Amino acid sequence: MSGVKRKLSEEVNGSAKKRQAITLEVKMDIIKRLESGEKTANVARKFNMNRSTIGTILKNKAKIVEHVKSSVPMQSTTISKKRGKVIEEMEKHLAVWMEDCFQKRKPLCLMMIQEKALSLFKDLKEAYDDFVNNFTGFEKVQEEVVSNLISMSEKLELDLEEQDFREFFDAHAQELTNDELRELEKQRKEVEEAEEEEVEMPTKHFQTKLMAQAFTLVDEALAIFESQDLNEERHTKVSSAVHDALKCYSVIYEEKRKAVTQSSLPKGGQTKGNSAINILYPHT
Structure with a gap:
């Protein structure tokens, strides 16, 4: 509904704001200029951006620097690895599911995580027409997912090791369904897009x-x-x-x-x- 209102408002004003894709290289250049003491207004003018956009880039400095260190191509506009779309989306949903389980203090084991990954993989595979309709090679995918589980736990600062995933206890909380995980991922993307939207601050004046x-x-x-x-x-x-x-x-x-x-x-x-x-x- 908010998107419809925004579109109508833009049509009334006669023009719509065009969002600008900003590469990691440009973002790093902006961060370096700000850290060297250059004023935000001057940087915004140089790169033809709003000051609010410059502020958002500075706020996300830690994330940007981390991905640059991970050897992500500097000309890319998104922070993600070039991998299979289904695998990439499956891991995002799996991370959300794991975090939800940990917050609810629901014990996990490697078998449960593999089963959830397989379930997500099957659902997501149907959503992509360009994915091969066979199950060949999924064992390799499973190994790749398992190897990333520890990394995910570290990023979430959960202090978990592989042996923790092998422990199994009775579950006391209802887990998120695949549909709910897709909805959470959709909401996460909407929040990220909202952070990049240009916001014009009203000017103050005496009356x-x-x-x-x-x-x-x-x-x-x-x-x-x-x-x-x-x-x-x-x-x-x-x-x-x-x-x-x-x-x-x-x-x-x-x-x-x-x-x-x-x-x-x-x-x-x-x-x-x-x-x-x-x-x-x-x-x-």
Whole structure:
């Protein structure tokens, strides 16, 4: 639903934002420039990107550097190894399933993990037309999956060894189905895409009407304190301190008020009335 709203909004505005694929090489260049002290605005201008996109790259610095060290081709735009699509997706789903089991304190063994991997492999194989419709060579796939299980556990910081996977106990929690795992993977991708979306920050500016309301509220608050304070000298000191602290805003308000008044009068016209500084802040 949110995607439909976004599309309609883009059509109304007359243009749609085009997402830009950023290679690891460019991301590393951006990170190095920021670490060397170059300002975010200058880097964003050089690479023709929003500052929010530069911020997202910097936030994901650890992940980017880790994959660069793993000898991933620098010109690639995605952080993944060039492997069979079914195997790649199966391992992603298997990792989610393992993490869910560990969080639920569900004991696992190597046989259970192999069975789950096989189940996921069968389901995912049907979703890809380009995959060979036979089961030849899956023993090799199983060995590859088993060899990656320890690595997955280390990445999840679970402090597990191969012997831990061989232990089997009765399961007390319901495991995720393959459909649920696919849905979780879909949600993960949506979150990653949302992080890359460009976000334009609204610019702040002073409005004379709101500033006048703020000054009025300050004076009303001071009046309430004055009505309850028997120590007149104390209230006078507090009031003076508040007015002095807000003097910078008073100057801004007065300048904006004069600019608005002059632009609304005919040439040679004169303004009447006292300034906001004298009215609201007689102590200045």
